[in-house]
Amino acid sequence: MKxxxxxxxxxxxxxxxxxxxxxxxxxxxxxxxxMILIFLTESxxxxxxxxxxxxxxxxxxxxxxxxxxxxxxxxxxxxxxTLFIHLFTTPGEVIFQIGVIRMTWEGLSRGMFIAVxxxxxxxxxxxxxxxxxxxxxxxxxxxxLSFFKIIGFPAHEIAMMMTIALRFIPTLMEETEKIIKAQMxxxxxxxxxxxxxxxxxxxxIIIPLFxxxxxxxxxxxxxxxxxxxxxxxxxxHYRALSFKYLDKVFFMIISFTIALIIIINVV
Amino acid sequence: xxxxxENASYTYNLNMPFETKALDSINLSIDRGEFIGxxxxxxxxxxxLLQLLNGLLEPTIGHVFIDGVDxxxxxxxxxxxxxxxxxxxxxxxxQLFEESIYKEIxxxxxxxxxxxxxxxxxxxxxxxxxxxxYNQYKDRSPFELSGGEMRRxxxxxxxxxxxxxxxxxxxxxxxxxxSHASFLTLIKNLYQKYHKxxxxxxxxMDVIAELAQRVLVMEKGKIIMDSTPRNIFQESVEQLExxxxxxxxxxxxxxxxxxxxxxxxxxxxxxxxxKEEIFSILKVKKSNNEIF
Numbered sequence: 402m403k404x405x406x407x408x409x410x411x412x413x414x415x416x417x418x419x420x421x422x423x424x425x426x427x428x429x430x431x432x433x434x435x436m437i438l439i440f441l442t443e444s445x446x447x448x449x450x451x452x453x454x455x456x457x458x459x460x461x462x463x464x465x466x467x468x469x470x471x472x473x474x475x476x477x478x479x480x481x482x483t484l485f486i487h488l489f490t491t492p493g494e495v496i497f498q499i500g501v502i503r504m505t506w507e508g509l510s511r512g513m514f515i516a517v518x519x520x521x522x523x524x525x526x527x528x529x530x531x532x533x534x535x536x537x538x539x540x541x542x543x544x545x546l547s548f549f550k551i552i553g554f555p556a557h558e559i560a561m562m563m564t565i566a567l568r569f570i571p572t573l574m575e576e577t578e579k580i581i582k583a584q585m586x587x588x589x590x591x592x593x594x595x596x597x598x599x600x601x602x603x604x605x606i607i608i609p610l611f612x613x614x615x616x617x618x619x620x621x622x623x624x625x626x627x628x629x630x631x632x633x634x635x636x637x638h639y640r641a642l643s644f645k646y647l648d649k650v651f652f653m654i655i656s657f658t659i660a661l662i663i664i665i666n667v668v
Numbered sequence: 669x670x671x672x673x674e675n676a677s678y679t680y681n682l683n684m685p686f687e688t689k690a691l692d693s694i695n696l697s698i699d700r701g702e703f704i705g706x707x708x709x710x711x712x713x714x715x716x717l718l719q720l721l722n723g724l725l726e727p728t729i730g731h732v733f734i735d736g737v738d739x740x741x742x743x744x745x746x747x748x749x750x751x752x753x754x755x756x757x758x759x760x761x762x763q764l765f766e767e768s769i770y771k772e773i774x775x776x777x778x779x780x781x782x783x784x785x786x787x788x789x790x791x792x793x794x795x796x797x798x799x800x801x802y803n804q805y806k807d808r809s810p811f812e813l814s815g816g817e818m819r820r821x822x823x824x825x826x827x828x829x830x831x832x833x834x835x836x837x838x839x840x841x842x843x844x845x846x847s848h849a850s851f852l853t854l855i856k857n858l859y860q861k862y863h864k865x866x867x868x869x870x871x872x873m874d875v876i877a878e879l880a881q882r883v884l885v886m887e888k889g890k891i892i893m894d895s896t897p898r899n900i901f902q903e904s905v906e907q908l909e910x911x912x913x914x915x916x917x918x919x920x921x922x923x924x925x926x927x928x929x930x931x932x933x934x935x936x937x938x939x940x941x942x943k944e945e946i947f948s949i950l951k952v953k954k955s956n957n958e959i960f
Contacts, residue, residue, distance in 0.1 A: 580763055585750070586750055586755040586826065587750075587826060588750055588751065588776050588777075590747065590779065605765050609764060612762075613762055
């Protein structure tokens with residue numbers, strides 16, 4: 402019986418590379434800007450530039466291509482589906498026709514365009530999560546959001562919540578597996594019956610899981626208080642983020658790339 | 669032969685970068701009516717072995733036979749296997765979920781299709797086995813009980829399936845001394861009064877020495893010793909200590925007495941036996957004194 406053995410959460414791949422060493426803030430901002438551009442652009446040329454940019458980046462990061470492709474797997478169905486919908490529903494010059502179903506050249510080009518757009522969006526997020534450890538990611542988010550602290554936005558608290566959530570995913574998965582096994586030893590059956598029955602069968606897993614999670618949360622809160630945790634105010638970081646030479650170089654490259662894409666789109 | 673493991677190995681994360689071999693070619697046979705204690709250091713494969721015994725895990729290599737049938741030949745039969753072999757994990761109280769103790773204990777038999785009067789009977793019997801009063805406890809929520817009581821309910825929920833073999837993984841872990849003592853009586857009763865075949869995993873050598881008739885010592889996924897507790901705790905002291913296991917505390921006392929030149933049997937395992945031994949040498953002394 403395999404439950405979660407094949408599931409990997411947080412697809413970070415540790416490598417010693419210039420991309421991994423980059424400041425997480427600059428990587429988050431790059432991803433955000435790139436995603437906006439991917440959404441807004443209507444030109445193949447910008448896709449080419451963005452695609453080239455990330456290909457070079459992933460090559461530099463030394464992450465094997467199979468990890469990147471694995472991230473694409475779950476979204477593949479969606480990409481193919483959108484391609485087909487565009488292929489058959491866009492009016493234009495007909496390639497061939499069977500009854501009411503017809504395929505058009507315009508549909509083909511539009512469908513390809515959307516498929517590439519989805520592909521690039523996933524590539525962008527994969528690039529970010531593959532090369533940035535969850536801790537660095539939350540650190541970066543905290544620092545970026547701290548700008549909104551002036552309007553009372555609890556940036557530190559949100560980052561702390563994210564860190565804790567990430568930290569406890571493997572623990573809770575282990576616990577789920579243990580509870581499943583314990584209930585199976587009591588004759589529970591999770592594999593037969595219709596959907597409704599299967600959902601009902603989940604109760605003996607979910608309730609103990611929640612109770613244990615609440616206990617854990619309570620204990621963690623006490624442990625944090627015992628070490629005088631009082632939220633973000635005046636709290637320093639073990640690894641303070643600072644822009645280094647590498648970040649500056651990357652910043653120049655990304656600025657140039659973005660400027661190029663904007664010029665292509667405007668002209 | 670009731671349970672028979674033939675050359676069984678188990679590897680976690682097979683063919684993955686973090687592949688770990690938890691069990692290595694285990695050959696083991698267990699008969700009805702045995703009381704087996706399993707000892708070994710943390711991570712030696714004890715829990716994995718237990719999960720092979722009731723079909724929760726399938727050996728990567730080798731076979732598990734129960735009553736002469738290879739249990740992984742027919743996946744549908746696994747439920748039958750779990751009817752015969754009751755397993756409780758460490759901290760079984762973490763698996764409780766029902767609103768009343770009655771429903772909690774009835775969960776197992778209900779899954780096996782038992783209803784009405786027969787179900788009542790099963791629950792009553794299971795609660796009697798763990799010494800919880802049926803009328804007093806049946807309607808209470810399992811979550812308002814003390815740790816020891818919760819564990820009793822959890823064990824009762826497995827006993828209600830009426831298995832022939834009961835496997836307990838660290839049943840006395842982190843209990844207060846009083847509950848600890850009453851759990852030992854409970855386990856003893858399951859074996860002596862209710863004639864269950866028992867398999868007990870524990871880090872507590874006193875428990876193993878007092879209860880088990882046959883002890884398996886595990887290290888690095890292998891069974892390295894398989895004998896009576898007396899043999900193991902008397903003959904293999906150095907080997908046990910080498911793999912980081914201890915002896916029962918009374919046995920240490922007797923070893924010490926022997927080193928001091930007293931004529932005692934160092935193979936003593938329980939407090940009761942130790943008492944006899946010490947009395948016997950004291951009596952000799954007394955008679956010597958009378959000569960003067």
